[in-house]
Amino acid sequence: MFNAQYFRTFITLVETGSFTRTARRLEMTQPGVSQHIRKLESYLDKPLIERKARSFTLTESGRRAYDYALKLFAEHEQFRHALDDDSLDSGECRIGSPGSVGLMFYPFILGQQQMHPNLTVNYSFAFNHEIVNDLLEGRYDIGIVTEKVNHTELTCTVWHKEPLCLVVPADFAGSTLSDLMGIGFVNYYDGINYANVLLRANYPDEFRSMTHFRHQGFTNEVSMVLDAVARGLGFTVVSRLVLETSPWQRQVKALSLPHSINEVLYLLRRRDSVLPKRYEKLLDGFHHQRMQEKTPLALGQ
Incomplete structure (x- = not known):
């Protein structure tokens, strides 16, 4: 039977290199650590470590199991954060915009992702009519367009002007x-x-x-x-x-x-949707940054 705790114990054992230190870190007994490893080996039907007098080495199956376990828990944490709609710096965002907007908005978003590793953004460049269709079909959570859209299933509000x-x-x-x-x-x-x-x-x-x-x-x-x-x-x-x-x-x-x-940029979203707060932070952050910048218009003059 699959038990995530067995994988957690195995990861800790590999990282500490010691049954004693693993037991201390996880607040378990040393026999309890050994039992978790044996049960994981039984579940996988493969030996994961080669036991020696006071140490051990990983088998090939053990190395693969360790890599899988790391990936498993990383994906678990990402999924858990994605469910938190109140989180400002984690979870998934799905955004579509024309290229004229994405040329600067997408690099801004990439900077946010660098600062917040649990934030994931899927960004698509598309024309206005494509964004509307994809938003209606659920491919995006928000769309940014350069023309006002009137649709019974969408809300359209002014977001930014350039x-x-x-x-x-x-x-x-x-x-x-x-x-x-x-x-x-x-x-x-x-x-x-x-x-x-x-x-x-x-x-x-x-x-x-x-x-x-x-x-x-x-x-x-x-x-x-x-x-x-x-x-x-x-x-x-x-x-x-x-x-x-x-x-x-x-x-x-x-x-x-x-x-x-000005070019007026409109924010589109489905009328029945409730957006996680991370969207508000991204959108407001970019808008405020642009308002504070004093880049001259007459470049080259």
């Missing part, structure tokens, strides 16, 4: 709408929508529609769009999160504009 940046090649010398039309536009998922909003707010007398711009291409990977801008192929409009994490930020620059427009 400024939009009009990004041009570093050697771009223009500033007018005609100058921008001259170099063309590099598109991505959400690119057209963000460009429409930002240009309309800052060039109200001239801007009509993005259909009047020459389109220089499209990528479905937002983290790569600034590569095209850095090569002088056009301009784009991205969240500051994308610009600050881009390896091409020194080859591009964000134009200074009179009117700031």
Whole structure:
């Protein structure tokens, strides 16, 4: 019959190297320790140690049993912590977001995991409509999207705001709408929508529609769009999160504009769900960190 205590006694015996020290640590008698080891060997039907006068060595089966026992108790502790919804620093989190958000939010989460080994986060990068579907099907506990969602089974609340940046090649010398039309536009998922909003707010007398711009291409990977801008192929409009994490930020620059427009990030969850407190700590922690940072928008200028 499986008995976890026998495995615990075996682990302690291997770690102490002594029946006497094992008995003292576990507050048992030495014959009791020996009995646990014999019963574990009987259960596994394999000898685990080779007994000598005052010592022992592990058999091959003993080494494998020790490795298994360590894994067994580690998984047990992880499972136990995962059941604690009040814990801030342990348990599992399942999150989905677009790449533009995950470029900075996911590294923040990895930092939290490094500080709290019992915290496990499964993070997926996806488009807005995919996040909604996966959330409804139970693949995520929360989703972060860039558009407001109206659905009877979901709650949608504003979580965070990031400024939009009009990004041009570093050697771009223009500033007018005609100058921008001259170099063309590099598109991505959400690119057209963000460009429409930002240009309309800052060039109200001239801007009509993005259909009047020459389109220089499209990528479905937002983290790569600034590569095209850095090569002088056009301009784009991205969240500051994308610009600050881009390896091409020194080859591009964000134009200074009179009117700031924010990308609004919405938090989605199932209406009937009760989220463990660890989610609140992650979400609030990232939001507060971003609010405290004083990174200039006009990178490269």
